[in-house]
Amino acid sequence: MVIPTYDEAANLAWIIERVRTAQPHVDVLVVDDDSPDGTGAIADGIAQADPHVHVLHRTAKEGLGAAYLAGFAWALDAGYDVIGEMDADGSHQPEQLQRLLAGLHDADLVIGSRWVPGGSVVNWPWQRELLSRGGNLYVRLLLGIGVRDATAGYRLFRRSTLEAIRLDQVRSTGYVFQTDLVTRTLQAGLTVREVPIEFVERVRGESKMSGQVAVESLKRITWWGLRQRWNQVKGQPQVAPTRELQSSR
Ligand SMILES: Nc1nc2c(ncn2[C@@H]2O[C@H](COP(=O)(O)OP(=O)(O)OP(=O)(O)O)[C@@H](O)[C@H]2O)c(=O)[nH]1
Ligand SMILES: [Mg+2]
Numbered sequence: 001m002v003i004p005t006y007d008e009a010a011n012l013a014w015i016i017e018r019v020r021t022a023q024p025h026v027d028v029l030v031v032d033d034d035s036p037d038g039t040g041a042i043a044d045g046i047a048q049a050d051p052h053v054h055v056l057h058r059t060a061k062e063g064l065g066a067a068y069l070a071g072f073a074w075a076l077d078a079g080y081d082v083i084g085e086m087d088a089d090g091s092h093q094p095e096q097l098q099r100l101l102a103g104l105h106d107a108d109l110v111i112g113s114r115w116v117p118g119g120s121v122v123n124w125p126w127q128r129e130l131l132s133r134g135g136n137l138y139v140r141l142l143l144g145i146g147v148r149d150a151t152a153g154y155r156l157f158r159r160s161t162l163e164a165i166r167l168d169q170v171r172s173t174g175y176v177f178q179t180d181l182v183t184r185t186l187q188a189g190l191t192v193r194e195v196p197i198e199f200v201e202r203v204r205g206e207s208k209m210s211g212q213v214a215v216e217s218l219k220r221i222t223w224w225g226l227r228q229r230w231n232q233v234k235g236q237p238q239v240a241p242t243r244e245l246q247s248s249r
Contacts, residue, residue, distance in 0.1 A: 002083065020053075023097050027098070029055070029059045030043040030055045030056070033062060068085060068172050076163070082158060083154055087202075088137045092154035096198065100155070110190070111149060112154030112194075113152055114149050123201035128201075142221055143179075144228070152178065161190055175217060
């Protein structure tokens with residue numbers, strides 16, 4: 001599991017402990033962007049005591065997408081067959097990782113989804129829920145994909161999936177990275193499965209969501225959608241999904 005961190009000193013030990021307890025055979029890679037609060041040093045301490053925990057130090061805060069790309073490259077290089085994504089703030093419960101693992105047997109990408117039957121969010125104000133649901137509706141309508149929670153960040157990729165989707169061409173840096181990767185997976189003709197999770201709002205530390213990150217999402221998704229419509233009009237091959245599985249559990 002790749003866990004990107006920026007100022008997660010209050011959460012990191014807690015979340016790694018939970019992953020290691022829930023799934024003792026799963027290794028953890030922390031990708032820290034030189035957090036001012038010392039998260040990187042905390043990660044080093046944990047890694048020294050546990051050979052299943054690794055740390056990748058980066059020199060500057062370059063966004064969630066850039067951190068994940070670096071983490072994926074590290075994990076592919078290290079030879080892992082399944083590579084996952086998870087937040088450090090407790091929103092993605094390690095105790096539910098089993099659901100994602102179980103979903104992987106007939107899928108190339110499994111998404112822990114808030115917006116399929118059985119999925120839920122704990123402690124979100126209605127405005128936040130509206131933003132997430134609205135954002136996902138926009139993605140579905142514009143990009144023509146059936147995924148209910150394309151922005152979710154609790155995921156498992158098969159190694160073969162990451163090798164098929166041209167990570168070297170990914171330019172998304174913020175949270176739109178998540179939508180970018182789902183779209184690429186579907187375009188590659190691979191299977192995406194959503195399994196329901198209970199997403200818990202962070203209790204400690206601060207959100208890194210910013211206006212800049214939201215604007216990047218809106219711009220890129222609108223651009224992809226328009227480009228796709230234009231290609232349809234010109235009769236060029238569609239970039240829409242060819243194969244997709246929308247099942248839960
Ligand atoms: N390395 C790195 N990690 C990041 C960066 N931005 C966010 N993260 C991490 O990505 C994960 C998700 O970020 P959050 O701030 O929780 O974003 P969010 O879940 O949309 O926002 P909240 O719901 O308010 O928590 C957390 O583990 C963050 O520490 C970044 O620029 N670099
Ligand atoms: Mg969060």
